[in-house]
Amino acid sequence: MRLMPYQCSVGKLTIGYGHNLDANGISAELANSLLENDVDKTCRELQAHKWFNTLSVARKVALVDMCFNLGLPRLLKFKLMIVALKTGNYELVAKEMLDSKWDNTQQH
Structure with a gap:
């Protein structure tokens, strides 16, 4: 598992457990989950002030x-x-x- 995007052995942008971003992108559900996580993190950072x-x-x-x-x-x-x-x-x-x-x- 890799948490940062990387080039696989055939040069495709990949993440996680071999998820091919070039060919498959991500689902709307995953995009919404990422946004929710990012907004939550941003709120926590700001609440420290x-x-x-x-x-x-x-x-x-x-x-x-x-x-x-x-x-x-x-x-x-x-x-x-x-x-x-x-x-x-x-x-x-x-x-x-x-x-x-x-x-x-x-x-x-």
Whole structure:
């Protein structure tokens, strides 16, 4: 079993117990399970920060989405945004989010 993708002996991208990703991809059920696991992990990472736990549900959802896409280390580089979250300056939070390369990758 290999938990990271690898090239099998005939050059096909493979994972797990020889699952051929090139030929078979993954099922919708597995994709949904992976997403659920990734979102749960992202939530746990964010909940370790006191400032996250004080936010409304809508703000938490937005940050979970941002963190899911960027990863926690890159999210934590938004230092001004985090200070603004801690002080409740949500206008500045929005400005920092919209003024970033991350926002340029989002569909409007």
